[in-house]
Amino acid sequence: MAKKAQRITLYKRIWARIRYWQNLRDISDSELAACLQVSDRTLKEYDRSAQHITLEKLDNFLYVNGMEFSDLMSL
Secondary structure, eight states, X not given: OOOOOOOOXXXXXXXXXXXXXXXXXXXXXXXXXXXXXXXXXXXXXXXXXXXXXXXXXXXXXXXHTTOOHHHHHTO
């Protein structure tokens, strides 16, 4: 039986894109936390396991930055 490939979940992809966007724009963790309306500590939790990022947090991020979801995912 072939070994299953490790699957990258949607929430991990979204979080990776957000962190990539942060790196491109040279945004601090505290500024990113303000965009998402979370604490700095929550960002570190998302780094370990992004499964708790909600649509509300994603929507806050997109709204504050004037982006569409497709813009984020095409980075």
